Amino acid sequence: xxxxxxxxxxxxxxxxxxxxxxxxxxxxxxxxxxxxxxxxxxxxxxxxxxxxxxxxxxxxxxxxxxxxxxxxxxxxxxxxxxxxxxxxxxxxxxxxxxxxxxxxxxxxxxxxxxxxxxxxxxxxxxxxxxxxxxxxxxxxxxxxxxxxxxxxxxxxxxxxxxxxxxxxxxxxxxxxxxxxxxxxxxxxxxxxxxxxxxxxxxxxxxxxxxxxxxxxxxxxxxxxxxxxxxxxxxxxxxxxxxxxxxxxxxxxxxxxxxxxxxxxxxxxxxxxxxxxxxxxxxxxxxxxxxxxxxxxxxxxxxxxxxxxxxxxxxxxxxxxxxxxxxxxxxxxxxxxxxxxxxxxxxxxxxxxxxxxxxxxxxxxxxxxxxxxxxxxxxxxxxxxxxxxxxxxxxxxxxxx
Numbered sequence: 001x002x003x004x005x006x007x008x009x010x011x012x013x014x015x016x017x018x019x020x021x022x023x024x025x026x027x028x029x030x031x032x033x034x035x036x037x038x039x040x041x042x043x044x045x046x047x048x049x050x051x052x053x054x055x056x057x058x059x060x061x062x063x064x065x066x067x068x069x070x071x072x073x074x075x076x077x078x079x080x081x082x083x084x085x086x087x088x089x090x091x092x093x094x095x096x097x098x099x100x101x102x103x104x105x106x107x108x109x110x111x112x113x114x115x116x117x118x119x120x121x122x123x124x125x126x127x128x129x130x131x132x133x134x135x136x137x138x139x140x141x142x143x144x145x146x147x148x149x150x151x152x153x154x155x156x157x158x159x160x161x162x163x164x165x166x167x168x169x170x171x172x173x174x175x176x177x178x179x180x181x182x183x184x185x186x187x188x189x190x191x192x193x194x195x196x197x198x199x200x201x202x203x204x205x206x207x208x209x210x211x212x213x214x215x216x217x218x219x220x221x222x223x224x225x226x227x228x229x230x231x232x233x234x235x236x237x238x239x240x241x242x243x244x245x246x247x248x249x250x251x252x253x254x255x256x257x258x259x260x261x262x263x264x265x266x267x268x269x270x271x272x273x274x275x276x277x278x279x280x281x282x283x284x285x286x287x288x289x290x291x292x293x294x295x296x297x298x299x300x301x302x303x304x305x306x307x308x309x310x311x312x313x314x315x316x317x318x319x320x321x322x323x324x325x326x327x328x329x330x331x332x333x334x335x336x337x338x339x340x341x342x343x344x345x346x347x348x349x350x351x352x353x354x355x356x357x358x359x360x361x362x363x364x365x366x367x368x369x370x371x372x373x374x375x376x377x378x379x380x381x382x383x384x385x386x387x388x389x390x391x392x393x394x395x396x397x398x399x400x
Contacts, residue, residue: 030296091179192218
């Protein structure tokens with residue numbers, strides 16, 4: 001079996017996991033585009049490239065060192081390039097522990113059999129599998145790759161084994177705890193939206209609820225010196241420390257108000273409590289067919305400039321229609337490209353687009369005023385000052 005980039009003879013190192021999936025890291029992909037890779041197979045039984053390592057609690061590659069507790073929670077994740085510890089081992093709860101809250105009172109998830117930790121090493125990846133037999137939280141996997149500076153985490157919950165939601169509250173909530181090794185002074189939550197990060201609590205509006213937040217694909221925390229980012233697929237809901245009760249009250253202690261009413265900022269530790277359940281009926285995106293081996297839909301030819309946004313122009317008025325949202329809307333031929341210089345050096349660059357541009361102009365950031373009409377369209381050229389952000393409006397040739 002071999003993997004090659006289409007049109008090239010050089011083979012790419014890869015692994016085969018326990019399910020028979022070929023896993024590899026794709027390098028040098030075109031800007032805002034795609035590339036095709038060819039998999040060459042031979043008849044025969046699937047054989048995984050992952051091999052068992054001696055029994056232990058330590059997994060490591062050139063990017064990270066992971067250490068686990070006997071109960072399967074994470075004791076330490078060290079970024080080896082900087083030597084920084086990512087996990088707060090002294091948090092309210094261990095890293096990746098599943099928390100059950102009955103109404104407002106926390107309770108334990110039973111684990112009748114001690115977890116089993118297995119570590120496997122492949123050609124370019126290392127995988128840690130934590131199994132908890134007869135538990136409602138049966139499986140966790142951590143995967144680290146030699147060519148990626150990140151740790152992948154996968155948790156599974158067996159809903160058939162979850163305890164009955166009854167008693168005084170008649171509802172349960174489940175969270176995964178992620179305590180990070182950041183200071184509490186000047187601690188900020190970085191909420192990833194569709195275009196930028198909100199900085200909480202600085203960006204809260206007066207009267208806004210502060211107990212939790214829902215993010216698009218990324219959430220982070222920063223104390224002004226170090227930052228940690230947690231990426232996730234689809235939208236997820238996170239609750240902040242002190243707004244969820246993580247430890248049970250002492251026996252005989254007086255009743256307390258719900259934590260969501262008593263929680264407060266500044267946060268007492270850098271922990272994110274991630275909701276353990278979300279809607280799972282949203283399909284992933286799959287390409288049905290492609291015509292070229294690789295293609296860049298939008299690109300720039302200067303390394304110090306990035307494409308921040310490509311979107312339809314922010315004019316939602318549909319002229320000549322009874323409704324602003326017609327059932328059969330007209331095709332939009334006008335788009336906006338937002339460019340930003342991020343290295344502090346002026347740049348003159350060419351912008352490439354997937355189709356021919358009929359007209360182009362520079363707009364102000366609110367997109368309601370034309371600053372300059374561009375005349376060089378065959379090679380769409382723009383200039384940026386150091387740290388400047390520009391808004392480029394383009395009108396493309398209509399499809400025939």
